[in-house]
Amino acid sequence: MQADVELGLWQRQWRAEPYDPSALKQRVERETRAMRRFVIGEIAVTIVFGGGSLAWAALSVRTDALVLALGVWAFIAMAWTISFLLRRGAWAPVTATTTAFLELSILRCRRRRESIGAQSVLYVLIVGFDLTWIYFARPSRAAHGIAAFLTSGEIAWVWGVTLALAVFAVWQKRRLGRELEMLTRLQRQIGGG
Amino acid sequence: MTSSPRERTRAELERWFDELLAAYGSALGRLAASYTRSAAEQEDLVQEIALAIWGALPHFRGECSERTFLFRIAHNRALAHVARRRLPLAESDAIPEIEDATPDPEAALSSEQEGRLLMAAIQRLPVAYAQVVTLMLEGMTYQEIAEVLGISETNVGARLTRGRDMLRRLLRSANAG
Secondary structure, three states: OHHHHHHHHHHHHHHOOOOOOOOHHHHHHHHHHHHHHHHHHHHHHHHHHHHHHHHHHHHHOOHHHHHHHHHHHHHHHHHHHHHHHHHOOOOOOOOOOHHHHHHHHHHHHHHHHHHHHHHHHHHHHHHHHHHHHHHHHOOOHHHHOHHHHHOOHHHHHHHHHHHHHHHHHHHHHHHHHHHHHHHHHHHHHHOOO | OOOOHHHOOHHHHHHHHHHHHHHHHHHHHHHHHHHOOOHHHHHHHHHHHHHHHHHHHHHOOOOOOHHHHHHHHHHHHHHHHHHHHOOOOOOOOOOOOOOOOOOOOOOOOOHHHHHHHHHHHHHOOOHHHHHHHHHHHOOOOHHHHHHHHOOOHHHHHHHHHHHHHHHHHHHHHHHHO
């Protein structure tokens, strides 16, 4: 009986811990709206770039516009394929048991880490395609040459963005590595059985 | 809530969500506190948990009790939060020292102080023990705890015995301090 008295005492002390959940619903609603705006933003980007390039190709009836539209849609398809392959079997339902959730979270974290390499390759392909397209679309290309084009002031921002993204990718890979290490430690502690 | 999830309108889901927060909001706050070390961190985690519950409600098919469903989500979100923020983990079964939350060891502790002391002790338990102990403190049975965590009832019993022993020693050392 001693144990039950102790448990009863602990339960009273535990439930005395104050927490007021009254403002929680408003915060959840605010966060839900923000998430909805983010999803709408992603769809809008696909519509603007994918749809815009197609519309331009159809209206202008120009070969370079058609090449650009094909390139944009090829990259959209590649991005979705990579995303699908990396997520396959790694969706961690939040309602799974804790043990199952941890296993899937570790798998998902590994995949997200691996995806940085694939995303980097995709980025290089997109930049390569875009720069090639811009170079050949310029009427003054013959006068300047490729080296002058790549080092010109109007292209400098591409290298700036590339550098910033490379730094972000390295940081993200390290952060995911640490998260993976924590998840593995948690799995080791929690185990199963 | 007797209608199937597919039939629930947004208004019904919102009402159900309100009911769940009213019934379990405090428990979710306590659970979040057991994983975190500051009030701000606790608030962030409770919000993450509530958001995950809101997202999962339309998919609830009644294969377990509402309470089991909620605590699964809460513990899963909490573990993901701990991993992402790299919050400190008690690594082994060795009992760490606990800071005394009482200003005067001679004075009788108020229930709030005792609650804080208990929370501080639970925060210092390794996660595997803290989980079963907090679920036990919420009044869950072995079977319910096993359903939340995905471990056997035998394992729940073993972890509870060890967890309670560690908690007892932590509280004793804090009270003696």
